[in-house]
Amino acid sequence: MKSQCTVEFLPHNRSVEVDVGETLLRAALKAGVHINASCGGEGVCGKCRVILEAGSVDGGLSERLSDEERNLGYRLACLAVVSGDVTLRVPVESAMDRSVITLQATPRRTASIRQMDFDCLKEEGLFIPPVAKLHLRLTPPDANNNMPDVTRLIEHLKQDHGEHRLELTLPVIRKLPAILREADFEVTATVVRPVRDIGRNLILNVQPGDRTAHNYAIAVDIGTTTIYGQLIDLASGSCLAEAGDFNGQISYGEDVISRIMYAEKPAGLAKMQEVVVATINAVLDKIISTASVDREDISTVTLSGNTTMSQLFLGIEPRYIRRAPYVPAASFYPPFTAADIGLTINSHAIALVYPQVSSFVGGDIVAGVMGSGMYRQEELTLFLDIGTNAELVVGNRDWLACTACSAGPAFEGGGIEFGMRAAKGAIEDFSIDPVTFEPMIFTIGDVRARGICGSGLITMAAMLFEMGVINNRGKFQRDLPTPRIRERDGVWEYVVVWQKESQLDRDIVLTEPDLDNLIRAKGAIYSGCMTLLAEVGLSMDMVERIILAGGFGSYIDLEKAMTIGLLPEIDPARVTYIGNGSLMGARMSSLTNRIRHDVVAVTSKMTNFELSETPSYMDKYIAAMFLPHTEIEKFPRLKARIEARGRAMSNGVDAKSEA
């Protein structure tokens, strides 16, 4: 049985490949075909009728369809799922509808997901294992050969494994005599490779017997909200276990500023450190027990987090991070023994914390840059991690510039009347009928809507703008023939979901103030990128690749994000999403010394700009306070679509008047 099937939509003549089991409604979304739908896929609104013309589907029958309709092949698109190739017709009510049908939404297109992994490293020739486990059968000492135990170990490492420039720790010396004799001189040495060419190989541990098959590392992302950990098998490169948990510091403040303020209290810093270490330890416990590995076999832990999270974890006073001129303590932290800071892995594992660029471009971003491989690419790349604060990096293998801007909480639902985080019931995607202005909505979990999350907000703004429902300043056309656009208490809004089709006791609306906030947020980010590029003598239209990182990026409909001017308009195929870049970078550092080596030079060359200190930023910000921008020429595809829509609407009006 095929896992992918073709779904053809008529009269649009659009086809799309979708997975078996996908709903017809989501297939339509993917194809850029609008079908009225407002109940989130629960089958209660009964609006999303389609007619089966060829092939068959599973389900899609409902009491909202009459027997006659069923026999004619009507199905509810939100309830019917693909089981084979199928041709569907979307009922249209007028010649005008038909004439504009081909102009409907750009197909939904999220970024391709690119996770650097072990195989990528090997293919690129970048795999330089940071930790080796070497099995040894030592010649036991006798009267004629009674060199010290450590000397014997090192001699065998030289002779049997060609090792040189070895050094070791006091704890290894302490345990070696007993282990050698308990294990009849058959042991496994854990050797940590130097990051620098001229460095030494560190014998970090010695274990009885042959433990070469057990060689593990841990990667940790210290997020302000959530802490993720992965247990990595250094032999295969695979992730054996992953777990996450809320950062225990949340109890002391939601955001970095409140954490810093807490740390400024007496004993506050120690408390912040204790709490985050406890969360990390809980995550470690989960992944270690899930993977059922012996803690003794874990040699390194690589952590990354933003500057505040890193300083709190390391017990470094964060006071000056939040005070002008925003000075962090350090870029680079030396490696240290994980146990010294309270991590309960074992007594010997070495911890590395990703370096910071500035108070607002932290190790999480550096990790993303490293993990994504952006720093090795020739193309001019824009790296974006969008949240309440957006961190931006532009550059390529020759140079990198970065900054951070406050986007505000709009993308996380803040400042939006029905905004919410990406959770069950959040409208995550949207389309609008250009004639009737009826919506097609998709919610996370396919349930009735209860709010709008960031990606839904972007899509709504893009669709409303492209369909001429709002102008380039985010204001509604006041005279459109639909009850969904209305003025309430002096504020114009669009009713996305009527109360009766929602989970709420009132209509879910999108207001002009919501759109203002969105435009401010996207304008801050876009102008941040422009400013960065301008500072290095380049412009946004020169961006060849975009990398999205962070929880938000995976849901963004790229064309929509370009339509509102959140992203510059480039081929969506050149946009990749790397997910949790911080965690990926930490994992990559666990897997290869090449990344550990490169990160020093990369971090040093990341030129940081404080936007508040860059006079041109405000001008660029104001210019970005339009949809998509004052200069629509920078968005040629969008411009062409808007012009085509204008022509089609005229034709539609003509067709209607002819009818």
Next chain:
Amino acid sequence: MKSQCTVEFLPHNRSVEVDVGETLLRAALKAGVHINASCGGEGVCGKCRVILEAGSVDGGLSERLSDEERNLGYRLACLAVVSGDVTLRVPVESAMDRSVITLQATPRRTASIRQMDFDCLKEEGLFIPPVAKLHLRLTPPDANNNMPDVTRLIEHLKQDHGEHRLELTLPVIRKLPAILREADFEVTATVVRPVRDIGRNLILNVQPGDRTAHNYAIAVDIGTTTIYGQLIDLASGSCLAEAGDFNGQISYGEDVISRIMYAEKPAGLAKMQEVVVATINAVLDKIISTASVDREDISTVTLSGNTTMSQLFLGIEPRYIRRAPYVPAASFYPPFTAADIGLTINSHAIALVYPQVSSFVGGDIVAGVMGSGMYRQEELTLFLDIGTNAELVVGNRDWLACTACSAGPAFEGGGIEFGMRAAKGAIEDFSIDPVTFEPMIFTIGDVRARGICGSGLITMAAMLFEMGVINNRGKFQRDLPTPRIRERDGVWEYVVVWQKESQLDRDIVLTEPDLDNLIRAKGAIYSGCMTLLAEVGLSMDMVERIILAGGFGSYIDLEKAMTIGLLPEIDPARVTYIGNGSLMGARMSSLTNRIRHDVVAVTSKMTNFELSETPSYMDKYIAAMFLPHTEIEKFPRLKARIEARGRAMSNGVDAKSEA
């Protein structure tokens, strides 16, 4: 006033330079002139009469001299002290006495004391300061220059001081933000230099203001019996304070074996470590308070001790040191933070422990080799540290071989009927009248004798042998006309001090079993050296320099030690005494990275021989069980003296019979 005066002895016609205030008796000793004296200098035996012929002395008058004798210039040599140039006549009783007078003892000649110091290092071009303190006035951050604090520090170190390849510790990062701002960005950075050429400069500490004038190090000798510490000013190279204390482990056992046995008990190792650390801390407290330095200004502590002491200090199981095949845990120990092992200097000082060669040639010996500079010399040198165990190193700048042998406790007074450690009342020097066999004794503290210490024992054996009182197997001539040689309970002995002239209630004697023990001790050492040399294809007569280390070496009368065959016969001017070589090496390592660098190669090239595993050792040992050795040809000066004595005795007998 002159501080040195000439004392001339008649009829010997020997002159000697001595300090003002020296007794005439000690001047005689130094000149190799025998004067009967047996009360230790208390003036009670009245034997040590000399006649003032020119010049004058202070004191020397006693009720044991009649008025007439006083007027004739008689003085008691033990009570009279030198105050100017003087000529003395020693009364001799017979022509025979006169004829053999010139053959009396070789002049007392102890090793010249050579302490390597700061100036030596500078002269030799070896002074590479291991720690620099650098004063900085940083540009404070502002909006246009908000690099991280650490980056700022490093940039200034580069620009203002030409520093490169810098790294720093987490504690420095932790304290830096607050210190910079408290001190208005004027700070002093403590930079530890790398030992290897390719190493990194470690920023170990940062202090507010200008602390460049305060740069200290500590050297510690961890002796089995005594722990010594020195506080070193790295700017001047001078020792600001020194202190010693008994190693607290003594309560758990006198020698290394009993300490190891204690450490094998449950929790015994932790106890041994705790106790020695406590003693070291007490010593540190003393020197730090004596020198009145701020603990914060101390950057390094260098420790050296024998293998067992080092392992106990570091908490390394010493079990295998005392069990065949006598395997120590390690040669080299990595540097570590002193506080981590419980040393209460400060939180950042780095500790270095001298490397070991084998279970019985430890860091104290390596430190002696390093501190003495032996490893940089061209001459074939014999390094000797004599105690219950004697450690021997032979070689030069190209090669080094070492071993340890059990000399037994004879040199420390053990196994000798009236043996005692070097303490007040111990006979430390001795001469014998070749005709009357009356002794001249010297005690530590110039009090009546209560025993014989190691150096006294060597001198007695040498004098008795050279004067023909004992033969080359250490047996007394049975027929000499003196009550001092007698048989008691089947054992032959020489009465060194009659009971009434001693502190004891019986005669102090030297017995044949005492001499047997001494011969075994010196034979073990000499044959150890011979074996070592033979193993590398050389022989004892090729030794060009001797270095003596340890508490014992300063008292040894070199000619006497050569007479009994403890040392090979070389020019005494080529013998140096370095005192506590362990402490000196630790101090040298504190003062220059050159020593820290060289010690790695030197320790690695010190070839260790276990005498028990060297078949030729037993043959050489047996050959060394004579005075001085079966092959007297190896001791040509002694041979010549013995032959001359034989001729003189014949002449003396002739003279006597003519008289």
